[in-house]
Amino acid sequence: MEGVETSGESIGRYRLLEKIGEGGMGVVHLAADPMGRKVAVKVLRPGVATDQTALRRLAREVDSMRRVHSPHVAEIVDADVTAEPPYVVTQFVPGRTLEQSVRDDGPLRGDRLQRLATGLASALAAIHDAGIVHRDLKPGNVMFLENGEPVVIDFGIAQGVDATRLTATGLVIGTPGYLAPEIIEGEDAGASADVHAWAGTLAFAATGRAPFGGGTFESIFYKIMEGRPDLDGVPEPLLPLVRAAMARNPAERPTAHALVGLTQRIDVNSTLVDPPSTQTKRLTAVSAPPPARPANPRDFRGQLPPAPPPPPPQQPYARSPYGAPGQQQPPARYQQRPPKEPRPDEPKPYGIYRFLSLLLLVGAVGLSVVTPAIALIVVLLVLLGLRTADRGAQELTSKRTRRGPRSGDLAAVIVKSPFSAVRAALGMLLVSPLAIIAAVVVLLIGLAAKTGLTIPRAVALATAAFVIVQCLGPGSEPARRQLARVWGAVLPRRSQALVALAVIGFLVFLLVSFSLGQAPDLRPFDSRSLTHSLSGLRSGIRGLLGG
Incomplete structure (x- = not known):
């Protein structure tokens, strides 16, 4: 960055005052525009500036970011990706970052925490409405205004360049402790x-702690992939929403717009006493009986009630962290859950769900080889149902985001399901041309092949190709997303999913084994007439190929 790091120099129309930040993609300066107003200028490093593909992508993203207008986002003021070096100018936000504020003053509580939650959700909603993604939201990229409102900075700039450069070299976009699992898996x-x-x-x-701890990238990534963040200390009213936003499957997470409505309705102050840490719980239970909690914790004067008699020795606790048998029973809020009750933060096994979905597809292909027509009807009906349910789920989320949950929301979605089914069918029609092309290609190859492949078998393989493209081709995401919801509702625990995987896998194995030795049944079509018609087509194809 020669020629731009020294205070007092200029770039474009802006006079650089001092360097206020530095990252892998560039250096951020406090600068003054021709009117003397302060701005933040990010100047890209020479290595990035010479990548023309990255610069073209950056130019497109800057154009998109100009449409982002939110009091919670540091807006784009100016940019020139053709300059030497390229630079982007954003609104300058004075003050401390969230990271600095927490380290100096401790964790946020009450209204400050709720304003942060709602403000960050509003910022993301505005960014996503512009068709872009922040890609590196973290405490260091959140500033606080004088009125206590949060402002998101540095969105989509360096990350737009990173998305082109780092993907090609196999590196990772973003800050390790705040990455989503799908990014670690290499997805967009x-x-x-x-x-x-x-x-x-x-x-x-x-x-005041990183949700997945510290240490090496490998250890942090492992915790992220396991879906077990450290949420001890998050106020109880926020816990369900935070856990939902950290769902292992991206389709299970609420949208930014949903977060805005939900955080506005949550009363963080409803929890009067902060949940103690695990260490505090153990020390309290071992050292002394817990004090009685008066109606108003602020009026507590330190008086301790008489200790209740200890429980009889014949009622020990199994593996209790609160002490040996005979010590005082800890309060109900500290007791362990029954062993058979699933943990509230137990992540759903979405990796197993993918295998289950794949097994269903293999089973559909096996059925296509045995009875092509029946398999085609069944698959299309199932896909239509999944797409219709996905539209209903999204409409339900949208309603509750705009005006809060109501008792009649689900009934309204069910009443509108016929209209959703029509729209879902239209979506399937958009995928059908590709599936039909795949089926025709496979059929022609089967007819042209000089092997013992019968005409009914060629028709069955063409049907299987249609099913595969219809289930996995472009535009099939709504059905796969809803199927993940179904698995999550029916098989929420890993043990249940593993049992289902074994059972379905065995049944699919039997079906495929049966289909390999079975002649295809083309009913309700007339097998003889269809075979006769395609025999003429086979002869013509082989004649054209010189066979």
Whole structure:
């Protein structure tokens, strides 16, 4: 960055005052525009500036970011990606970052935490409405205004360049402790990845700790992939929302717009006493009987009630962290859950759900080889049902985001399901041309092949190709997303999913084994007439190929 780091120099129309930040993609300066107003200028490093593909992408993202207008976002003021070096100018936000504020003053509480949650969600909603993704939301990229409102900075700039450069070399976009699991798996960062980062940033603000701890990248990534963040200390009213935003499957996370409505309705102050840490719980239970909690904790004067008699020795607690048998029973809020009750933060096994969905597809292909027509009807009906349910789920979320949950929301979605089914059918029609092309290609190859492949078998393989493209081709995401919801509702625990995987896998194995030795049944079509018609087509194809 020669020629731009020294205070007093200029770039474009802006006079650089001092360097206020530095990252892998560039250096951020406090600068003054021709009117003397302060702005933040990010100057890209020479290595990035010479990548023309990255610069073209950056130019497109800057154009999109100009449409972002929100009091919670540092807006784009100016940019020139063709300059030497390229630079982007944003609104300058004075003050401390969320990271600095928490480290200096401790975790946020009450109204400050709720304003942060709502403000960050509003910022993400505005960014996503512009068709872009932040990709690196974290405590260091959140500033506080004098009125206590949060402002998101540095969105989509360096990350737009990173998305082109780092993907090619196999590196990772973003800050390790706030990455979504799908990014670690190598998938593109979508809006749901920002929601995951929102939850991590909020957890840091409430606890003063990174949600997945520190250490090496490998250890942090392992915790993220396991879906077990450290949320001890997050206020209880926020816990369900934070856990939902950190769902392992991106489709299960709420949207940024949903977060805005939900955080506005949550009363963080409803929890009068902060949940104690695990260490505090153990020390309290071992050292002394817990004091009685008066109606108003602020009026507590330190008086301790008489200790209740200890429980009889024949009622020990199994593996209790609160002490040996005979010590005082800890309060109900500290007791362990029954062993058979699933943990509230137990992540759903979405990796197993993918295998289950794949097994269903293999089973559909096996059925297509045995009875092509029946398999085609069944698959299309199932896909239509999944797409219709997905539209209903999204409409339900949208309603509750705009005006809060109501008792009649689900009934309204069910009443409108026929209209949703029509729209879902239209969506399937958009995928059908590709599926039909795939089926025709496979059929022609089967007819042209000089093997013992019969005409009914060629028709069955063409049907299987249609099913595969219809289930996995472009535009099939709504059905797969709803199927993940179904698995999550029916098989919420890993043990249940593993049992289902074994059972369905065995049944699919039997079906495929049966289909390999079975002649295809083309009913309700007339097998003889269809075979006769395609025999003429086979002869013509082979004649054209010189066979």
